[in-house]
Amino acid sequence: MKLSELLTKIQMLGLERVPPVVFSALRRDWWDRKIRPQESAEVVTPSDVVSTTRLPSGERFRFVSGASRIDLEVEFLRRNVVRLSWGNDKPPLNYALASYEPEAVKLDHQVSAAEYTLCSDDLKVSVLPDGGIRFLDVNQTLLVEMLPPEFCGKASMQRSLLHPTAAVYGLGERAAGLNLRPGSYQFWNTEVGGSYGPGKDPLYTCIPVCLVAQSTGSFLIFFENSYRGSISLSESLEARFEGGMLRYYFIAGTPEEVLSRYTELTGRPELPPRWALGYHHSKWGYKTAAEIQEVADHFEKYDLPISAIHIDIDYMQGFRCFTIDPERFPDMKGLTQRLRQADIHTVVIIDPGIKVDPEYRLYQEGMKGGYFCKTPGGKPYIGAVWPGNTVFPDFTDPAVREWWANQYQYFLEQGISGFWHDMNEPSSLAAWGEYRPSLAMEHVLEGRKGNHLEARNLYGLLMNRSGYEGIRRFQPEARPWFLSRSGWAGNQRYAWNWTGDIEATWEMLKQTIATVLNLGLSGQPYAGADTGGFSSAPSPELFLRWFQLSAFLPFFRTHSSRLTPSREPWTFGEPILTILRETLNLRYRLMPYLYSLAWESAKTGLPLARPLFWIDPSDPGLWGIDDAFMLGNALLIAPILEEGVLSRSVMLPKGDWYSLDSDRVYHGPDRITLETTLEKIPALVRGGSILPLHDGEMLTLDVYPSAENASTGSSAALNLYSDQGDGYPSGDQDWRLDRFFLSYKNGRLHLTRKQTASFPFPYAGIRIKLRGIEASHALVDGKAIPLEAGALHTGLFEEMIFIPPG
Template sequence: LGPQHARWGFGSQEEVRRVVDGYRERGLPLSVLHLDIDHYDGHRVFTVDRERFPDLPALAKELRGGGVRLVSIVDPAVKAEPGDAVFDAGREVGGRGAYVRDARGRVVVGEVWPGACVYPDFTDPVVRDWWGSLYEERLAQGFSGVWHDMNEPVSFAAFGDPSLPRSARHVLEGAGGDHREAHNVYALAMARAGYEGLLRLRPEERPFLFSRSGWAGMQRYGGTWSGDVSTGWQGLRASLSLVLGLGLCGVPYSGPDVGGFDGFPSPELYLRWFQLGAYLPLFRTHSAIDAGRREPWEFGPEVLEHAREALVERERLHPYFVSLSQVARLTGAPYVRPVWWGAPGDRALRECEDAFLLGDALLVAPVLEPGVRRRAVRLPRGRWYDTATGRAYEGPGQVLVDAPLSGVPVLARAGAVIPVRGADGEPELEVWAPAPGRTGGGLVVRDAGDGWAEAGVERYATRWEGGRVVVERDGGEGEVGCRVRVRGVADAS
């Protein structure tokens, strides 16, 4: 749930260290760094280029000691070359091997990054078990998670579609069928294979996995991301639409390639994308091998400073994101919700596509156009506080708020209880004063850390009493148990 950085084209251990050191030296939080296909040996899955990455386990251990975990790309296509360990092992799986065949029983050969490739049939449970066991190699290299790519699946060969031929045959859990039936569930089944494999290999840890493609039910195994979103203001706007839409479809954990995948974003575009990403579940910069860099310091001192503010705020809100992740698991409610979430009959809210609710407590209004320094925000019913100024606004209605380069408008619902990380790193409750005569509250879910221990759900209520805001926790004789900071009191009367 912390800030993540990726690039197709790090190229070496030294470059990975340089980038991580760049974050550290500038005091920028970083939780995860992703390696793309350039760390593979000849782009072959479950391999490492030993010349460029001579000791990947040592690098992973070194980075983890500094609080940064490594995540590996995993593509489904396997190089069709005798002597390749994965290819040879796949041919021995089950009675007919692991790979998709055509109607005549011949293995389908496509073209992907390693060259001629074959494709595991993830709709076969036996193949899923075999594929899941291969993730042991990734764990041995020191990776803490995986991201699945090219898993629509993609083939550069001219089959008529940029995927497998429609006539390709699949097991489909024993029912049998062609690729027209299997295409949409291919990536879902791959995610299941990866998730279940990681779970078998390290049952004490929660697997971290997200995928470019998926299908209904993807949330059981991981999240997803935008894929190669175009660099431009239109791509920025599409990023928000994608996360909102996926959340409504039951996939709560998602995000875009911050800054866009290709090309060279302007400093303003990069910053506005970065500021949006700081409030999305998956907050990851990423770019193509021939695109511009996406490190915040590459865009000048002003962008660097404002990006730092976004990163610091993301870290401050980390306990809130943890709570939202658990709420998503328990209820299905996404982190990122349309502003009409609590009032689906409100037509004005239903037409609002440039703002969103982050949980129940916050309304985020990103800047999605160039040159904007002030923008209109459509508010749901109730009182809302501008978190930058403390000013109170009444909804429903539309208000104009400042949107300087230093940050995007974020408004807090009156009465909200938001778990945050204090300046000293200790947990703290940020409480926004209820409107006069009203009450409020919120849920706080304290994550027990990596593993499967049941998270504790705490319910808080807020109210006015004798001219002061009272915060109580259900149970425990009402004791809160951590610091409380009340905001908005001066504007609550």
């Protein structure tokens, strides 16, 4: 380690933490050496099928390899979803899975000397005598071939032959390109130590799921294995795990279909409270309630919209979890009430590390209940976090999850709206090596028992689950909101993610796009970065361009280290302040669109931010594009990612594309150049879309016709979802869905609306703005209303017909 890096680490951790982090590293290394090394074992692979057994929706195969017996179960859960379980180990604990009932899938079983085949209406699985497996689509096109797996002691390896055109996505949080092939990645949730840049691997949230797009079709593979592992992507896909059953799910279909099926399996995200889709502001270093109030007052002073302020660890009493410092925050409830009066929600950070302190209530209760992770000798494992020596709740124990969930009630009583889970890989600070506890640290694992090799990747997920269940219990009328640094498969059920301690560089600004997109393709639709970067100081231009990008990401927050200069919007002066204000106003104008996308995600599991290939998965020219993205299916965002640049090229998917700021139309597929200014981020609207915008008390519907609609008569829809913004509907009176359709009939553009449920329409009226074509007037439910400057005002309607001039 360089001297400068050492000094920076000491400055970030604080001199008083040097002894605990030194002893933390020593304890970690000492206990790691106590893990019994795996004895040399021969590699075992299936070699011959000796028997088969029919299952309700599948087949069990028994293979032999010398004196070893290896079982394989192939079970269809849906017509295009199949689960394959190798080996004789216990199945994984179902932490990743939602309530999921397999369907009775009608199968055609075919047997020959060359293969045993199971066919549904959508997928064909062929099991070869040596344990190889081929997956084919309904047209008998080979999607992928799995080679026979290899087992060595507790470890397993599965290799798949990839198509030459295959692009691979997902794998959770990665500091790599959108297409992860070629590359090698670890499945090991990791604290990066305060800052990371391009290529850093692993990061905080590793999810063993990959979505593959190729010329012969697309598919998804989810390895349900939480052990430390890795995946290598080259001519083949090679997944390795250090223990546990080799179980994976194979899902065939379009990218949209496979991701929807995957989130049906691992759980759909809940519709968030609407405020969570607004702007969040944070900084590590706000030490008092007075500072928080001053920041809130300045947002009002400078007319900057904001939905939440996050309070970092300085609110705690000696960094003890679930405490509030009585001197620096003497009236937390009063503070949160004042902020709520200004429509600002309060979010507080919570770390899992519990200070070793016999006078501390949580430590006392945890010791009495046996709630902390233990050493192999049975004593609580001691690591180091912000309070110094700490112990770690064992969230794989149901009793611990119940106990931890109870702690949130106090913060709810203080008016806290959201919770920010940090350091939950879990991190144990160390003077050298990985920031983690020992691999030998023991976990209950629902009574099954195991060590950190199996449980580490689950830790953040289960902390989030515990907190979520606590809020649902104590505040059933409100939707929980959690932000988490770590997680695993299924985390979308409980929490959002952010990309951690990212460097403040132009390279990491660009990296943010691919990282957020791959999290979305791993089932996590809500993610974003610390705007401007967490570590070091961005230039005003870099901060502005990052702010413009973040305004179109699902999660929009500014946050930074206490070692960086302040970056509240007003600190940049003019003209940056005015541009930031306009960017914030655009975010809030887009709220009807964002909230409707969130509703769609709750129903389908689809991400809000999507790669360009989402529009046309058959176009290989889009498979690797990671400098632009879609927000929903209507908005194409092409951020400025280089210093001093005022134009950039954009690869357009097929169709018509309108400039968000003008009526200029571009036609894809094509690569075009867009000019811009410091004030603007290049953004295009897809032809055939209706973009809803919130303007004061009015709803503006920007209508973008498509040449394709005109020639084919097809229609495009906007699903506009509305409710009170929080809580859970008890009936049709609590929500509504307005569906708007575009179509051409007899050369005239028709806009129709269909309503479901009866929640009051939350706008005073509707402003229709027609883009790209001209009309003199419109027939609104038969009544002629003239257009002025391409726009008209109306109330709710059923049908609108635009009449061309002349």
